[in-house]
Amino acid sequence: MPLWLFLFLAALAVIAALGVILQANTVHCLLGLAINLLTVGIMYIGLGAVTVGFLQIIIYVGAILVLFLFVIWLLNLQAEGFTGYLGLKVLVAIGTAAFAAELALIFLSAPRISKVVAPLSQDSISGLGHALFSDYLIAFEVTSALLLAAIVGAIGLARRVPLSVDETARSGVGGRRLGETEQSPEQTAGGTSVRPRGITGRELDATVN
Amino acid sequence: MAAHSEAGQREANNEPAQTRALALRLIVLIDLVIGALKALVIILLVLNLTAVLLWFERKGSALIQDRIGANRAALFGVGRRIGLPNLGLVNTLMADPLKLFTKEDFVPEGADHFLHGLAPFLALFPILIAFAVVPIGDVLKIGTRTINLQAAHLDVAALYLLAALGISVYGLALGGWASNSRWSLLGGIRASAQMISYELALGLAFLSLIVTYGTLDLQEISHAQGGVWFGWLPRWGILIQPVSFLLLLTAGMAESKRVPFDVPEAESELVAGYYTEYSGGKQAVFMMTDFAEVVLTAVLITLFFFGGWQVPWLYRDGFHFPNGAFLRMPNYVVAILGVVAFWLKTVFFCAFQILVRWTLPRFRYDQLMRFGWKGLLPLGLLNLMVTALVVVLMGVKY
Numbered sequence: 062m063p064l065w066l067f068l069f070l071a072a073l074a075v076i077a078a079l080g081v082i083l084q085a086n087t088v089h090c091l092l093g094l095a096i097n098l099l100t101v102g103i104m105y106i107g108l109g110a111v112t113v114g115f116l117q118i119i120i121y122v123g124a125i126l127v128l129f130l131f132v133i134w135l136l137n138l139q140a141e142g143f144t145g146y147l148g149l150k151v152l153v154a155i156g157t158a159a160f161a162a163e164l165a166l167i168f169l170s171a172p173r174i175s176k177v178v179a180p181l182s183q184d185s186i187s188g189l190g191h192a193l194f195s196d197y198l199i200a201f202e203v204t205s206a207l208l209l210a211a212i213v214g215a216i217g218l219a220r221r222v223p224l225s226v227d228e229t230a231r232s233g234v235g236g237r238r239l240g241e242t243e244q245s246p247e248q249t250a251g252g253t254s255v256r257p258r259g260i261t262g263r264e265l266d267a268t269v270n
Numbered sequence: 271m272a273a274h275s276e277a278g279q280r281e282a283n284n285e286p287a288q289t290r291a292l293a294l295r296l297i298v299l300i301d302l303v304i305g306a307l308k309a310l311v312i313i314l315l316v317l318n319l320t321a322v323l324l325w326f327e328r329k330g331s332a333l334i335q336d337r338i339g340a341n342r343a344a345l346f347g348v349g350r351r352i353g354l355p356n357l358g359l360v361n362t363l364m365a366d367p368l369k370l371f372t373k374e375d376f377v378p379e380g381a382d383h384f385l386h387g388l389a390p391f392l393a394l395f396p397i398l399i400a401f402a403v404v405p406i407g408d409v410l411k412i413g414t415r416t417i418n419l420q421a422a423h424l425d426v427a428a429l430y431l432l433a434a435l436g437i438s439v440y441g442l443a444l445g446g447w448a449s450n451s452r453w454s455l456l457g458g459i460r461a462s463a464q465m466i467s468y469e470l471a472l473g474l475a476f477l478s479l480i481v482t483y484g485t486l487d488l489q490e491i492s493h494a495q496g497g498v499w500f501g502w503l504p505r506w507g508i509l510i511q512p513v514s515f516l517l518l519l520t521a522g523m524a525e526s527k528r529v530p531f532d533v534p535e536a537e538s539e540l541v542a543g544y545y546t547e548y549s550g551g552k553q554a555v556f557m558m559t560d561f562a563e564v565v566l567t568a569v570l571i572t573l574f575f576f577g578g579w580q581v582p583w584l585y586r587d588g589f590h591f592p593n594g595a596f597l598r599m600p601n602y603v604v605a606i607l608g609v610v611a612f613w614l615k616t617v618f619f620c621a622f623q624i625l626v627r628w629t630l631p632r633f634r635y636d637q638l639m640r641f642g643w644k645g646l647l648p649l650g651l652l653n654l655m656v657t658a659l660v661v662v663l664m665g666v667k668y
Contacts, residue, residue: 115429123436
């Protein structure tokens with residue numbers, strides 16, 4: 062990757078990252094993050110890590126950020142002004158300044174990179190596969206077990222405890238049962254197909270009529 | 271090109287070093303021009319195909335539904351005077367685009383102007399760049415130069431395709447959100463939920479194919495489908511990966527958000543879904559995106575399952591028929607036949623998708639989600655496992 066391209070992408074990534082933290086509108090912030098991750102992915106590709114770069118784009122930009130978008134919509138996050146207590150602001154400012162100073166110190170005192178680490182092999186994907194399934198097999202399997210546990214946990218949290226039949230009927234929640242599909246056209250046009258459980262179509266017809 | 275090299279040779283006697291540098295620069299320039307031409311040809315083919323599909327959609331649906339269809343506009347009545355029926359070509363290819371692009375570009379009140387304007391292009395752009403890695407033909411030899419008929423030769427082209435498809439969600443989601451309308455927002459949410467759900471099935475179909483062919487390079491996948499089985503049966507991918515074919519066809523149609531998967535823009539529920547609040551040129555761009563996705567799905571099906579640019583029994587030197595007959599052909603004829611075969615197959619699968627659109631009713635939203643997550647996803651996983659087992663245990667190298 063030529064230097065000018067790297068500088069361009071780096072500048073774009075930094076601007077996008079600033080956009081994430083400086084904008085008020087959450088969807089705009091998300092777009093900034095998407096541009097940032099995309100740019101970093103392109104940088105990976107330019108530096109020779111082609112597979113990692115594309116995976117970064119597929120996973121982060123194509124999947125995880127769309128999920129973020131859903132969360133923003135779900136929580137209905139609105140643009141907010143900067144509010145809060147003055148003392149808190151001062152405290153946060155001091156903390157941030159200390160953190161920035163620390164980062165600057167680390168960057169300045171870090172040893173220069175003298176040689177580029179050789180890639181795993183010429184064929185990057187099969188090299189990656191061999192490395193994952195031989196040298197790093199345990200780490201790989203532990204990670205997959207962790208992800209599986211997370212998925213099971215998420216489903217457990219999201220699952221609604223099924224109500225008993227009486228409760229369902231009382232709360233008016235419940236699906237259509239088999240054998241209840243025969244409806245008169247007027248009723249179908251009327252809209253709702255959700256009907257208290259335990260009442261047959263004929264009974265409901267009678268109530269409506 | 272010949273003239274350039276002659277000039278180069280004449281000068282070579284005078285100042286060798288300088289001329290060599292010049293020749294080198296010329297070669298780079300020629301490569302650049304060829305690359306740009308390839309990209310231009312592919313993009314123009316795709317864009318024109320979208321317009322022709324729009325015509326086929328209108329006139330074809332009229333044929334299917336026993337209507338007359340678009341027949342109003344004509345150029346000076348030339349066709350009628352010589353007794354031709356009005357095929358609606360002027361209507362759909364000239365009048366409609368003219369109307370769309372001269373309409374008022376309306377932005378609703380309270381909309382996010384910037385994102386509202388950006389969204390159609392965010393939707394179209396990733397689909398169009400996906401065609402860059404599609405090999406539309408074998409190599410073409412001109413003089414000493416061998417041209418690979420693929421705009422960008424990429425080792426990990428399959429990953430590139432998935433990345434492009436992954437990004438294409440944003441245009442729809444943001445278009446729906448930025449319009450400040452309930453219909454649009456619902457359409458945008460449905461579109462993004464549908465697309466990330468069906469991308470899983472699409473990715474699994476891709477993975478099975480990658481395991482089968484052992485490469486991510488689309489040109490190599492096309493090459494692998496050359497040759498024959500039993501002396502006559504073309505080695506096309508559909509014969510060894512039929513389940514992947516069904517997965518890719520279904521998930522691809524769901525990605526293009528057309529009937530029966532058109533819940534994001536269901537006109538009987540959401541007016542036009544995520545592009546309800548769009549008018550004029552921007553709406554045209556959204557429609558173009560839909561058709562470009564149809565073309566992309568057809569291209570992927572052709573590429574992975576129907577031999578890409580392979581013509582049955584056609585090799586690099588000519589036809590080898592099953593009965594032993596041989597027809598020698600020059601390279602350029604073979605290359606052109608390959609390109610024609612590729613686009614014929616693509617047009618066939620585009621037409622197939624449009625026929626499906628006018629045949630099936632729309633899924634309900636919960637049916638759509640159940641079908642994607644409980645139907646296609648387990649099927650894709652199973653197919654991947656079986657494929658991997660067969661490849662490892664039997665040592666099948668495609």
